[in-house]
Amino acid sequence: MLYPSAVVGVLVIIVLVVVAIYTMITIPYSTAITLWRGGEAVWYQNPRFAPPAWVNLFSSKKYSESFAVSTSDGVIPKTVTPGSDGVATAEMAYEFDFNYDYYPQEMLIYFTSKYKEKQPFVSIELLTPDNRTIRIANFAIGNKFTYRFSQDEKLRTKLRTDAAILALFSLPDTDSPLKGKYKLIITGTTFEPDSTMEAEFVFHGQVYGLAGTDHARRDLTLPLLWGVPVALAFGLLASIGTSVLTMIIAAIGAWYAGWVDELIQRITEINLVLPFLAILIMIGTFYSRSIWVILGATILLSIFTGAIKAYRAVFIQVKESMYIEAAKAYGASSSRIIFLYLIPRMIPLLIPSLVQSVPAFVFLEASLAVIGLGDPVLPTWGKIIQDANSNGALYKGYYYWVLEPAVLLMITGLGFAVLGFALDRIFNPRLRDV
Amino acid sequence: MSVTTHVPSEKLSVKKITANNTFFRVSRYVAVRLLTLFITVVIGIYLTIMIANMGGYVDQIIKGQIRDTVTQSIAGNPSALQMDPEVRKKLIEEKIALEEKRRGLDTPIAVRNARYLVNALQLDLGRAINMTSDAGSKQVRLIILERLPATLLLMGTSQLFLFFSSVFIALTLSRSYGNFWDKLVIALSPTSAVPPWFYGIFLILIFAAGLKVLPFGGMVDSPPPSNTFDYAVSVLKHLALPGFSLVLSSFFLSVYNYRTFFLIYSSEDYVDMAKAKGLPSRDIERTYILRPTLPNIITNFSLLIIGLWTGALFTESVFLWPGLGRTLFQAIGLYDVPIIVGSTIIYAYMLALTVFLLDFVYALVDPRVKIGE
Numbered sequence: 001m002l003y004p005s006a007v008v009g010v011l012v013i014i015v016l017v018v019v020a021i022y023t024m025i026t027i028p029y030s031t032a033i034t035l036w037r038g039g040e041a042v043w044y045q046n047p048r049f050a051p052p053a054w055v056n057l058f059s060s061k062k063y064s065e066s067f068a069v070s071t072s073d074g075v076i077p078k079t080v081t082p083g084s085d086g087v088a089t090a091e092m093a094y095e096f097d098f099n100y101d102y103y104p105q106e107m108l109i110y111f112t113s114k115y116k117e118k119q120p121f122v123s124i125e126l127l128t129p130d131n132r133t134i135r136i137a138n139f140a141i142g143n144k145f146t147y148r149f150s151q152d153e154k155l156r157t158k159l160r161t162d163a164a165i166l167a168l169f170s171l172p173d174t175d176s177p178l179k180g181k182y183k184l185i186i187t188g189t190t191f192e193p194d195s196t197m198e199a200e201f202v203f204h205g206q207v208y209g210l211a212g213t214d215h216a217r218r219d220l221t222l223p224l225l226w227g228v229p230v231a232l233a234f235g236l237l238a239s240i241g242t243s244v245l246t247m248i249i250a251a252i253g254a255w256y257a258g259w260v261d262e263l264i265q266r267i268t269e270i271n272l273v274l275p276f277l278a279i280l281i282m283i284g285t286f287y288s289r290s291i292w293v294i295l296g297a298t299i300l301l302s303i304f305t306g307a308i309k310a311y312r313a314v315f316i317q318v319k320e321s322m323y324i325e326a327a328k329a330y331g332a333s334s335s336r337i338i339f340l341y342l343i344p345r346m347i348p349l350l351i352p353s354l355v356q357s358v359p360a361f362v363f364l365e366a367s368l369a370v371i372g373l374g375d376p377v378l379p380t381w382g383k384i385i386q387d388a389n390s391n392g393a394l395y396k397g398y399y400y401w402v403l404e405p406a407v408l409l410m411i412t413g414l415g416f417a418v419l420g421f422a423l424d425r426i427f428n429p430r431l432r433d434v
Numbered sequence: 435m436s437v438t439t440h441v442p443s444e445k446l447s448v449k450k451i452t453a454n455n456t457f458f459r460v461s462r463y464v465a466v467r468l469l470t471l472f473i474t475v476v477i478g479i480y481l482t483i484m485i486a487n488m489g490g491y492v493d494q495i496i497k498g499q500i501r502d503t504v505t506q507s508i509a510g511n512p513s514a515l516q517m518d519p520e521v522r523k524k525l526i527e528e529k530i531a532l533e534e535k536r537r538g539l540d541t542p543i544a545v546r547n548a549r550y551l552v553n554a555l556q557l558d559l560g561r562a563i564n565m566t567s568d569a570g571s572k573q574v575r576l577i578i579l580e581r582l583p584a585t586l587l588l589m590g591t592s593q594l595f596l597f598f599s600s601v602f603i604a605l606t607l608s609r610s611y612g613n614f615w616d617k618l619v620i621a622l623s624p625t626s627a628v629p630p631w632f633y634g635i636f637l638i639l640i641f642a643a644g645l646k647v648l649p650f651g652g653m654v655d656s657p658p659p660s661n662t663f664d665y666a667v668s669v670l671k672h673l674a675l676p677g678f679s680l681v682l683s684s685f686f687l688s689v690y691n692y693r694t695f696f697l698i699y700s701s702e703d704y705v706d707m708a709k710a711k712g713l714p715s716r717d718i719e720r721t722y723i724l725r726p727t728l729p730n731i732i733t734n735f736s737l738l739i740i741g742l743w744t745g746a747l748f749t750e751s752v753f754l755w756p757g758l759g760r761t762l763f764q765a766i767g768l769y770d771v772p773i774i775v776g777s778t779i780i781y782a783y784m785l786a787l788t789v790f791l792l793d794f795v796y797a798l799v800d801p802r803v804k805i806g807e
Binding site: 281416 | 470471474475477478479481482485486620621623624625626627628629631632635636638639642643650747748751752762763766767769774777778781782785786
């Protein structure tokens with residue numbers, strides 16, 4: 001193991017590629033976009049601003065975890081007892097553990113029902129671990145009805161508090177949570193033979209899932225996972241495009257010399273005057289924020305830079321080699337010499353610089369996203385940071401929101417950088433000894 | 435006697451001819467170089483103007499804005515309510531035409547671009563469309579001048595610190611390469627792949643959100659302290675995080691590059707020779723290593739100085755630092771073309787000037803280099 005850092009870099013990149021492929025297979029592009037752009041309708045089951053569930057591992061006080069259960073998927077058992085005159089009673093009960101030190105954000109029950117004329121009627125009760133039965137509410141439901149525990153005026157009056165949820169999960173007249181098994185009992189009565197009803201109980205805890213959620217209740221695992229293929233694609237395409245085109249243009253200039261070379265030199269000088277970032281931002285603001293347009297502009301602006309001068313200097317030396325002379329002697333065409341004899345000689349120089357330039361492009365995409373010029377449809381790491389920043393995540397203490405994408409960006413960037421450095425020392429042995 | 439007097443005069447005339455040759459060579463070189471640089475700057479700025487106008491797209495936005503504000507102001511004017519709708523419509527159109535004429539929107543875009551280019555090249559930066567300086571001026575020159583000190587403070591302190599510390603540390607490391615510190619720098623050099631604003635977020639997290647010892651962003655406390663000392667302390671506190679993140683993100687790579695560079699030069703035969711002579715290492719560094727690397731160091735330093743001008747766009751935005759980088763970003767958001775072009779033109783001129791001067795500096799510090807050959 002002469003270069004442990006290279007091994008680490010390669011491992012990181014392999015893991016990233018595997019994750020990228022996994023993501024694109026399990027969450028296809030169109031699904032990802034609809035989920036990412038979906039509002040409350042898609043994400044109503046999640047709490048807002050919830051850190052990932054694993055923070056409980058590091059905290060002595062436990063945050064309540066979120067869950068959602070419903071009668072239609074059978075998690076809440078429903079027993080229907082038919083009565084006379086088409087009247088039926090449905091008993092729906094769900095028992096759940098509450099062993100947390102922090103109260104949930106909100107609890108909701110989503111009812112759906114079918115009826116012709118007479119609305120079904122429900123009553124909700126909560127059985128606490130110390131065997132109290134709290135009557136929550138009684139009401140008739142329409143085709144769709146959402147009951148929010150914290151918004152119920154009557155419940156608040158009954159519990160003599162402004163924070164109904166706090167009171168439900170505490171011993172009477174205390175502020176400390178009562179841990180143990182709670183049972184939610186929903187009793188529904190339908191008044192017509194064909195009338196049915198379903199209920200979904202949604203418990204918005206303080207923590208959620210593997211990655212937490214954002215301001216729009218979106219599960220952050222989606223953009224974190226989709227950020228991988230986006231970052232890899234942008235970084236690799238931009239660096240490959242830039243390096244290969246730079247090399248070809250430098251080779252052409254060095255080979256043909258004369259006005260071609262002169263033109264390339266002048267274009268390079270003009271490009272050095274142009275403000276790279278400002279132009280990218282202008283394209284993003286005025287024209288299109290599509291990641292492909294930005295990618296194209298990035299490549300175009302990155303071709304004619306100092307690298308072209310460095311490559312040209314080497315090509316001019318290589319051009320005088322004997323084997324090029326020999327190629328000319330047997331009548332090889334210019335394009336044959338450029339692509340088969342000149343450029344392959346430079347691959348040892350090309351590969352390290354290509355790998356090393358990947359992080360710069362990955363971070364460029366993230367930087368543009370952070371200042372609000374990210375692709376409008378794609379979920380990416382930069383977009384997460386931007387959302388977090390514009391919602392004041394650092395001020396309000398939602399650190400997970402910034403740290404998760406930031407750490408992933410960091411790992412990606414460093415993986416490529418470490419590998420690039422090692423490759424540079426392997427391919428250019430002059431630096432290896434010193 | 436005649437022989438002895440003859441020789442010096444011949445020598446003198448030879449010298450005169452070479453002096454003349456040098457003069458011609460240098461002045462021809464200067465003329466050609468200045469001309470090509472000027473053309474480069476002109477094309478660069480014209481391209482920027484074209485992109486900044488987006489082929490007339492920005493005009494559409496501005497015309498829309500004018501129509502909006504004029505219509506709004508007339509609709510909000512009670513005396514206009516009494517008017518006949520036809521008359522009012524005519525009044526609105528007249529006002530819009532007047533406003534468009536005032537902003538020069540009535541001339542074709544190619545003419546406007548050309549006029550703009552000529553003005554810009556004469557450093558007549560014109561007036562901003564939407565932005566104003568804090569003092570209330572719309573002059574682009576004043577807006578830029580107002581934001582310049584903030585950028586120079588941030589970039590100046592961080593970049594100069596970065597430059598001198600990395601050259602110094604690199605020299606020390608190159609003397610004893612392969613030791614622990616050297617290996618540490620090599621191991622950490624990939625960290626420079628991460629941009630400064632990114633370190634900024636982590637630093638904010640640690641020092642502002644976590645430890646609560648330094649502010650989240652901005653340049654002074656609000657309201658700013660009245661006494662000068664407190665003001666300076668407040669600015670320093672605000673400077674700490676953005677400055678440190680700028681230094682941190684390039685430090686290790688910069689040290690690594692200089693160190694490798696010095697090492698290549700210290701493996702030259704004449705350095706071995708000097709060591710064999712028993713010269714003190716300080717002298718060896720100064721005369722045998724630093725001297726031949728001077729052109730490259732000067733190049734880096736001058737590029738650094740130009741870099742001060744552009745500011746750090748993302749870092750300034752993350753730290754809400756009121757510098758040029760953030761101004762440029764705001765200007766782009768407000769479609770304020772004059773400011774975008776203004777900051778580009780200053781950068782272009784500075785770059786061209788530096789490139790031009792560097793040739794002469796090389797000739798001064800490196801006797802092997804001759805101008806125009």
